[in-house]
Amino acid sequence: MALPDGTRLVGRGGSIAAWAVYVVLSPLVLVFNVVSLVGGYGGPDWYLPSRTAWRAKDGAVPGLAALRFNGLTGKYRVRTSRLDPRLAYAQAVLHDWYN
Structure with a gap:
């Protein structure tokens, strides 16, 4: 996003911890999905880590994200001192549309 x-x-989607847990648990999730498909419990339930934090590309202020998306709650948090709320809303719409 260019301001x-x-x-x-x-x-960037996902955090290092979320991707590590995903890699460790993916064999169990695969077994769960195969059992649920064979047992007729429904379709596959497989999601990638989806937490996203938009930070300055040059890293001028490390650790402070202008906009964050929490994949578990589906909510966005904007730091209004770093990003106009209208731009944050537009980015949230695009992010929801493409994910």
């Missing part, structure tokens, strides 16, 4: 002042924000 009018020239700042570029980059959002």
